[in-house]
Amino acid sequence: MKSCILLMKLPCTEGESWRIGEAIRAKGDTLFLLGDAVESGRKEYRGHASSIVSGALSREAKVIASARDLRARGIEASELQEMIEIVEDIEGDFINVTMEHADRVIAW
Amino acid sequence: MVEKKTLTIMLASAPFGSQYADHMCRVALRALEKGHSVEIFLYGDAVHAQMNQQSPKLFFPVGMKLQELIGKGAKVYSCEICSVARGYITGQLTPDGKKDYSSTKVLDGVQFTTIFGFVESLARADKVLSFGGG
Numbered sequence: 001m002k003s004c005i006l007l008m009k010l011p012c013t014e015g016e017s018w019r020i021g022e023a024i025r026a027k028g029d030t031l032f033l034l035g036d037a038v039e040s041g042r043k044e045y046r047g048h049a050s051s052i053v054s055g056a057l058s059r060e061a062k063v064i065a066s067a068r069d070l071r072a073r074g075i076e077a078s079e080l081q082e083m084i085e086i087v088e089d090i091e092g093d094f095i096n097v098t099m100e101h102a103d104r105v106i107a108w
Numbered sequence: 109m110v111e112k113k114t115l116t117i118m119l120a121s122a123p124f125g126s127q128y129a130d131h132m133c134r135v136a137l138r139a140l141e142k143g144h145s146v147e148i149f150l151y152g153d154a155v156h157a158q159m160n161q162q163s164p165k166l167f168f169p170v171g172m173k174l175q176e177l178i179g180k181g182a183k184v185y186s187c188e189i190c191s192v193a194r195g196y197i198t199g200q201l202t203p204d205g206k207k208d209y210s211s212t213k214v215l216d217g218v219q220f221t222t223i224f225g226f227v228e229s230l231a232r233a234d235k236v237l238s239f240g241g242g
Contacts, residue, residue, distance in 0.1 A: 006237075008131055035127045091131075091138040098235055099113050099144055107237040 003029045004102035006094055010036035011049030020108045021052035027060035030097050034090055038069045041080045050081075057083045066090040114145040116233035118226065121240025122153035123170035128240030129157050130168040135237070136177050146182040147233070148174075149226045150218075152241065155190045158218045171215060178217035185229065188220045 003023050024031045031053070033041055040049035041063065056063050064085045070077070077086055087093055098105045117136060123129040136146045150157055162171035178184055188207070192199040197211050197220060209220045230236060 008128065008239075034131055089138070091134045092142070094135060095115075095138045095142055095144070098237075099115065099139070099142070100110065102235075105235055105237065107239055 001103040002101055003104045003106075004032070004094070004097045005030070005105075006032045006034060006107040007037040007040070008035040009108065011040040011045065011047050019048075019052075020106060021049070021056065023104070023106065024052070024056040024061045025059060029056070029059075029061040030102070031056045031061060031063045032090060032094050032097075033063065033065040033069075033084075034094075035066070035069055038065045038073065038075060041065050041084050042075060043079060043081055053084070054081060057081060064090060064093060110143055112143050112145065113234035114147065114232050115139045116147045116149070116229045116236045118149045118151055118236075118238045119154040119157065119240060120151045120238065123157045123162075124164060124167050125153075126240060127168070129154065129170045132237075132239040133168070133170060133173040133177065136182055137173070137180070140177065140180045140182060146177065147229045148177070148182055148184045149221075149229060150184065150186040150190070151223075151226070152187070152190055153194075154240065155186050155194055155196065158184070158186050158191070158196065158214050160213060160215045175215050175217070178215070184215075184218050185221045185225055186214075186218050187226075188222050191220060 040053050067086045067088045119132050121128040139146050157170050191197050196213050198208050200208050202208050
């Protein structure tokens with residue numbers, strides 16, 4: 001079963017709800033970081049959300065962050081954990097994965 | 109050729125107070141552009157997204173985008189009870205026994221339904237997304 005999760009919440013204020021990201025378990029799963037959620041991809045971030053992101057990457061799942069939202073928050077690509085993909089059209093990629101590939105989709 | 113599917117989306121947060129409505133509009137637009145059908149259900153404070161003549165200036169123009177989505181074929185349903193509570197419609201029975209959904213405050217093309225209408229939309233959906241409310 002391929003899972004796709006779209007996270008939008010600010011990581012430091014939504015502790016428990018970020019556990020939904022633990023559903024990203026394997027290669028073929030995809031975690032999308034949109035809006036405030038892009039903060040969780042920062043190397044220096046130490047909250048639980050960071051371990052969700054690094055855990056997904058270590059399991060060879062894709063983690064994709066919104067370039068638009070990174071720019072809006074002044075976050076450079078070099079500040080992100082390695083292997084996080086940055087895309088301009090994250091909504092387009094999300095729809096492709098959601099409608100064509102994923103068996104389970106969660107937006108949170 | 110991408111197989112046409114149906115995406116049902118619930119928006120449960122008010123526009124302008126968070127980015128959920130913004131994200132929802134962008135995702136819905138991409139789905140339409142890729143040839144999918146989109147059904148949107150406005151629930152709770154999200155019904156404020158249906159207000160016409162919004163003038164958000166520096167905020168994401170949710171009302172304008174919602175109207176654009178309708179123009180591109182999205183079906184936008186609004187919770188009747190939520191809309192009555194917030195003064196958009198009266199929902200009272202007219203002399204011919206139908207509910208009065210007339211309003212001067214609502215975007216053209218928005219349709220009113222109950223939570224049971226949302227359940228019917230779920231039954232038509234290939235995929236379901238929820239934005240906000242949590």
